[in-house]
Amino acid sequence: MKAEFGRMEIFENYSLKSLNTFGVEARAKYFVQLRNEQDAKELAKTDLLRKHPYFILGGGSNVLFRDYFEGVIIQLENKGIEVAKEKNKGVKVRCAAGEDWHSFVEFCVRNDLGGLENLSLIPGKAGAAPIQNIGAYGVEQQDAFKELTAIDLMRGKLRKFKSRDCEFGYRNSYFKKNPRNPYLILNVSYQLSKEHKYNLSYGALQEHVAGKKHHDLSLQLISDLIVDIRKSKLPDPDMLGNAGSFFKNPVISAEQFRRLKSKYPEMAAYKLNERQYKIAAGWLIDKLGWKGKRKGDAGVHEKQALVIVNYGSASGEEIFNFSEGIRKDVMQHFDIGLEREVILI
Ligand code: FAD
Ligand code: EPU
Numbered sequence: 001m002k003a004e005f006g007r008m009e010i011f012e013n014y015s016l017k018s019l020n021t022f023g024v025e026a027r028a029k030y031f032v033q034l035r036n037e038q039d040a041k042e043l044a045k046t047d048l049l050r051k052h053p054y055f056i057l058g059g060g061s062n063v064l065f066r067d068y069f070e071g072v073i074i075q076l077e078n079k080g081i082e083v084a085k086e087k088n089k090g091v092k093v094r095c096a097a098g099e100d101w102h103s104f105v106e107f108c109v110r111n112d113l114g115g116l117e118n119l120s121l122i123p124g125k126a127g128a129a130p131i132q133n134i135g136a137y138g139v140e141q142q143d144a145f146k147e148l149t150a151i152d153l154m155r156g157k158l159r160k161f162k163s164r165d166c167e168f169g170y171r172n173s174y175f176k177k178n179p180r181n182p183y184l185i186l187n188v189s190y191q192l193s194k195e196h197k198y199n200l201s202y203g204a205l206q207e208h209v210a211g212k213k214h215h216d217l218s219l220q221l222i223s224d225l226i227v228d229i230r231k232s233k234l235p236d237p238d239m240l241g242n243a244g245s246f247f248k249n250p251v252i253s254a255e256q257f258r259r260l261k262s263k264y265p266e267m268a269a270y271k272l273n274e275r276q277y278k279i280a281a282g283w284l285i286d287k288l289g290w291k292g293k294r295k296g297d298a299g300v301h302e303k304q305a306l307v308i309v310n311y312g313s314a315s316g317e318e319i320f321n322f323s324e325g326i327r328k329d330v331m332q333h334f335d336i337g338l339e340r341e342v343i344l345i
Contacts, residue, residue: 010031010048010072011031011032012031013027014073016028016031016065019060019075020060020064020243021059021061021123021237021241021242022064022241022242022243022310022316022319023310024065024241024314024319025315026065026316027068027069028068028071029052029068029069029072030052030072030073031073032072032073032075033075033076034076034078034184035078037078037151037158037186040151040156040186041151041156043074043153044151044152044153044154045156048072049072049153049182050154052070052071052072054071054074054153055069055072055073055074056076056184057073057074058075058124058125058127058131059100059123059124059128061123061237061243061244062243062341062342063243063342063343063344063345064243064319064320064342064343064344064345065316066316066317066345067316067317067345076097076098076127076186077098078096079096079098080187081093081094081095081104081107082095083111084189089195090191090192090194091191091192091193092190092192093113093189093190095187095188095190097128097184097186097187099125100125100126101123101124101125101128101129102120102122104116105117105120108219109219109220112194112219113192113194114194114198114219115144115191115193116190116192117219117226118136118137118138118139118199118222118226119134119136119139120226120227121226121227121230121231123237126187127184127185127186127187128185129141130142130148130161130166130175130185131173132171132172132173132176133168133169133171133173135171136226137199137201137202137205137229138199138201140168141190142163142166142168144191144192145163145168145189145191146190147160147161147189148160148161148186148189150186153183153184154182155182161174170248170249176343179343196217196218198214198217198222204229205225208225208229209225232303233303233304234307235301235307235309240301240310241310241311241314242301242307242310243308243342244307244341245306245307246306246307246326246340246341247326247327247340247341248281248339248341249278249279250336250338251272251276252276252336253276254275256335256336257269257277257279260334264287267279267280267287268282268283280306281306281338282305284330284338285300285305285306285326285330288326288333290326295322295325296314296318297310297312297313298310298311298314298319300326308322323340
């Protein structure tokens with residue numbers, strides 16, 4: 001059902017099933033699709049967002065809808081990639097928030113602009129990349145981030161955010177820390193390089209390029225390898241509903257790390273500094289025998305214990321309850337509290 005609100009076209013009781021990669025059925029009271037900045041300004045002029053809770057949806061690849069959403073879902077569909085500025089060996093590239101992230105990375109690789117190739121094949125839209133500061137295979141988007149433009153949906157005003165304003169951290173940012181922030185990201189700019197420094201710090205990547213010289217490497221080769229590695233480990237959401245890692249990798253104290261390591265010498269962990277270690281949550285969950293486990297249509301992926309999957313018709317609530325079982329078990333056995341990466345709605 002459609003309704004008019006000022007000059008905006010708004011859908012009511014809208015199904016979100018095809019708009020989240022878990023593929024769970026959920027409905028929103030209102031759904032608004034914005035084509036561009038002008039539409040966003042129009043929306044800010046209405047009192048719709050003052051009267052109702054709202055949530056900005058990108059490609060829905062990091063969210064779990066548990067229930068009916070009694071408010072407004074906003075989706076921005078703007079398009080365009082622009083090589084904004086060239087300076088010696090650096091190139092600033094601006095990407096509209098509504099562009100598919102992987103297509104943007106492919107554009108950069110095709111144009112021999114380095115910096116984002118390790119982030120190939122991450123699902124979702126470009127506008128969501130700064131939200132949790134997406135990262136993979138030794139690189140985070142903050143490493144190439146230049147700035148972003150957002151619109152305050154309450155006041156209709158534009159604001160530029162530089163890197164320090166975004167407060168980027170591991171799977172975190174100013175925007176994720178403040179879920180009530182009014183900012184809709186319109187575009188994101190990255191500072192890319194024509195002179196390539198390949199990041200080969202991730203083990204599997206190193207193995208693939210072993211024996212190759214710097215001049216044998218290319219952005220395309222790295223991107224292709226990343227795509228292959230990802231395809232071998234992670235389920236394709238078009239085939240099996242999921243949202244990537246369900247939990248973040250937890251950070252624990254050096255003291256707790258030493259205690260656990262003496263009991264489990266094979267535990268996968270990385271030293272962050274003298275006081276802290278990051279533990280592979282996938283290892284913890286796997287160790288407790290959850291890999292491949294299933295309850296109804298909610299389950300743990302057979303190849304990656306950090307990925308919860310929807311085998312068909314699991315509801316958001318069923319997936320949530322299943323994930324809570326994992327969290328409790330990890331807490332009981334390892335005294336580690338897992339924090340969700342996926343955003344619950
Ligand atoms: P959504 O899931 O729709 O939203 C995520 C958050 O961004 C929400 O808080 C939303 O409000 C906000 N948001 C979205 N667009 C905007 C906007 N324009 N303005 C303001 N806020 C906005 N993540 C990684 O970091 N590394 C990985 O390696 C990785 N691998 C994955 C593999 C698979 C198979 C899947 C399914 C997911 C994976 N993810 C990974 C998680 C996910 O791809 C990222 O978090 C991605 O950035 C989410 O993009 P999205 O457009 O789908 O955002
Ligand atoms: N492991 C297991 N069993 C498993 C899974 C992992 O023992 O079932 C252990 C292995 O020892 C492995 C270690 O955990 O060496 C790490 O696993 P992997 O390299 O697959 O990475 P991850 O820590 O599970 C993180 C990100 C991914 C990202 C990859 C590659 C988080 C929460 N997840 O996963 O991001 O793609 O590294 O860099 O940081 C996402 O955020 O959605 C996501 C998929």
